[in-house]
Amino acid sequence: MINNIWSITKKEIKLFFVSFVAYIILFFFLLVGGYYFYVYIYEVRDAARIMPYFLNFLGFLSFLLTPFITMRVFSEEKRSGTIELLLTSPLKENEIVLGKFLGTLLFYLVYIGFTFYYLIILSAYGKPDFGPIITGYLGFIFLEATYISVGLLISVMTRNQIVSGIVTLIALLFFWIIGWVSSYLPGILADVFSYLSFLNHYEDFTKGIIDTKHIIYYLSIIGLNLFLTIRLLENRKVVV
Amino acid sequence: MIEVKNVSKYYGKVKAVDNISFNVDKGEIVGFLGPNGAGKTTTMRVLTGFLSATEGSIKIGDHDIVENPVEAKKMIGYLPENVPLYFEMNVTDYLGFFADIKGINKSEKSGHIRQIIGKVGLKKVADTIIGKLSKGFRQRVGIAQALIGEPDILILDEPTIGLDPNQIIEIRNLIKELGKEKTVILSSHILQEVSALCSRIIIISEGKVVAIDTKEDLMEKLEVGQRIKILTDSDHKKVANKMKEVKGVKHVDLVRKEGSLSEIMVSSEKEKDIRKDLSKMMITSGFNLLEQSKVTMSLEDVFIKLTGKN
Numbered sequence: 001m002i003n004n005i006w007s008i009t010k011k012e013i014k015l016f017f018v019s020f021v022a023y024i025i026l027f028f029f030l031l032v033g034g035y036y037f038y039v040y041i042y043e044v045r046d047a048a049r050i051m052p053y054f055l056n057f058l059g060f061l062s063f064l065l066t067p068f069i070t071m072r073v074f075s076e077e078k079r080s081g082t083i084e085l086l087l088t089s090p091l092k093e094n095e096i097v098l099g100k101f102l103g104t105l106l107f108y109l110v111y112i113g114f115t116f117y118y119l120i121i122l123s124a125y126g127k128p129d130f131g132p133i134i135t136g137y138l139g140f141i142f143l144e145a146t147y148i149s150v151g152l153l154i155s156v157m158t159r160n161q162i163v164s165g166i167v168t169l170i171a172l173l174f175f176w177i178i179g180w181v182s183s184y185l186p187g188i189l190a191d192v193f194s195y196l197s198f199l200n201h202y203e204d205f206t207k208g209i210i211d212t213k214h215i216i217y218y219l220s221i222i223g224l225n226l227f228l229t230i231r232l233l234e235n236r237k238v239v240v
Numbered sequence: 241m242i243e244v245k246n247v248s249k250y251y252g253k254v255k256a257v258d259n260i261s262f263n264v265d266k267g268e269i270v271g272f273l274g275p276n277g278a279g280k281t282t283t284m285r286v287l288t289g290f291l292s293a294t295e296g297s298i299k300i301g302d303h304d305i306v307e308n309p310v311e312a313k314k315m316i317g318y319l320p321e322n323v324p325l326y327f328e329m330n331v332t333d334y335l336g337f338f339a340d341i342k343g344i345n346k347s348e349k350s351g352h353i354r355q356i357i358g359k360v361g362l363k364k365v366a367d368t369i370i371g372k373l374s375k376g377f378r379q380r381v382g383i384a385q386a387l388i389g390e391p392d393i394l395i396l397d398e399p400t401i402g403l404d405p406n407q408i409i410e411i412r413n414l415i416k417e418l419g420k421e422k423t424v425i426l427s428s429h430i431l432q433e434v435s436a437l438c439s440r441i442i443i444i445s446e447g448k449v450v451a452i453d454t455k456e457d458l459m460e461k462l463e464v465g466q467r468i469k470i471l472t473d474s475d476h477k478k479v480a481n482k483m484k485e486v487k488g489v490k491h492v493d494l495v496r497k498e499g500s501l502s503e504i505m506v507s508s509e510k511e512k513d514i515r516k517d518l519s520k521m522m523i524t525s526g527f528n529l530l531e532q533s534k535v536t537m538s539l540e541d542v543f544i545k546l547t548g549k550n
Contacts, residue, residue, distance in 0.1 A: 004343075007340035008341070010337075015326065018329075019328065080324050080326075081320060081322060081324030082325065083324075084285075084320045084324060085338075088288040088289055088316070088318045088320075089338070089341045090310045090311075236292070240251075
């Protein structure tokens with residue numbers, strides 16, 4: 001089980017690193033991320049509080065970039081027919097999905113690794129508060145994993161990478177917007193929308209709070225999306 | 241080795257495979273013959289567990305493909321139609337990935353891959369990116385992938401389609417070589433290919449099995465004689481009358497007449513080579529022999545013979 005998942009994970013990461021798109025995304029990630037880091041330094045002017053602001057922004061930036069990463073994961077295998085090789089090998093569908101999920105997440109965390117550079121800069125010139133930074137990164141992993149689980153579910157439904165990417169972007173945008181409009185809505189609707197928003201659960205993490213209710217929220221969304229992806233793959237109707 | 245019992249497969253309401261049953265014994269090379277859309281690919285996809293049958297059961301070795309898919313799939317090496325590949329990987333990495341997911345031990349992995357690369361003739365391109373390989377090499381990579389893990393059964397869907405004639409001969413020889421140690425099922429829409437490679441032939445049309453027979457019995461049933469096309473500008477009636485006198489000739493038909501040119505089709509009795517006698521007769525009788533060529537039996541002819549319908 002673990003070996004099979006890990007084989008798929010390794011393959012996914014390898015294919016990401018040879019894909020042209022991955023480097024374009026990295027370029028945008030560093031460009032926009034670097035620019036905002038610079039902006040926060042000038043606006044906040046307090047080394048202890050810069051990183052939490054930046055991590056919040058990272059959550060926003062990543063929902064724009066993740067669809068471009070997840071769009072190929074299943075769609076490309078379906079288009080090229082290699083999915084047939086995976087599904088006729090002695091692997092179970094859940095191993096394939098978990099392997100791909102893990103591979104995509106680990107690959108994205110390589111991007112995030114580049115932001116440690118900002119931490120080094122901050123430590124050199126000031127005293128960043130590492131508590132909220134560590135919980136912030138932890139929260140970010142949950143948030144990003146949630147984005148990726150949405151992307152995989154949509155990717156398994158289409159063989160067209162562009163469609164896969166755009167629909168994922170719209171889906172993630174939807175969960176961002178409901179959090180944003182929830183503050184303008186009355187009563188229970190506000191609570192429901194606010195609860196469903198991916199980003200609202202992330203904020204506490206960047207403030208240094210680890211609340212199990214947020215972790216449970218993220219794990220249930222991830223679990224549901226991966227479960228649906230596995231079922232769709234087992235059903236095969238989405239594959240042929 | 242393989243036991244297929246009353247298998248049907250529907251796509252929605254369309255019946256792609258209709259109540260197929262057959263067995264394949266260890267060491268056999270069995271050919272699926274049928275026109276495009278006959279249900280060959282669907283049958284192979286059901287055999288390999290890529291798709292599940294709507295009805296019926298399939299046993300690979302002792303394992304039911306539905307109840308025990310992992311064990312059944314371990315016994316099968318599969319080359320799907322159109323040879324899907326990860327174009328960005330090099331050949332060795334590609335095969336390495338399949339060694340991983342087929343559960344090859346780390347210690348045996350590189351030796352196993354090297355051996356297969358040698359067997360299918362990929363040594364020269366072992367470190368080349370697959371996207372840069374020619375179609376013939378890609379086909380070999382696909383076959384190499386099927387061989388990883390030393391499965392007892394090889395299932396090859398249209399293994400020579402889209403290749404040039406030299407590549408076709410190379411791949412056919414490779415399959416023949418592999419057939420010495422493995423059970424092979426391959427599909428094709430070319431009669432010559434199946435009869436050159438396979439000991440047993442399953443003919444399939446519109447999702448149904450039309451015939452299952454050894455190559456020899458099938459050829460017998462088909463009464464394959466020679467068919468010779470003759471082009472002449474002499475009087476076709478006189479030519480035809482003379483032709484009928486040649487030993488071994490069964491039928492003489494006028495196919496086409498354009499001006500003074502006549503195209504005549506001559507059929508021989510079973511396994512008689514009438515080419516020499518025919519051309520000798522044309523010349524000694526003073527007719528003009530403009531062209532003489534052998535016509536190979538097409539799949540359509542086979543179906544008309546076997547099913548009796550056009």
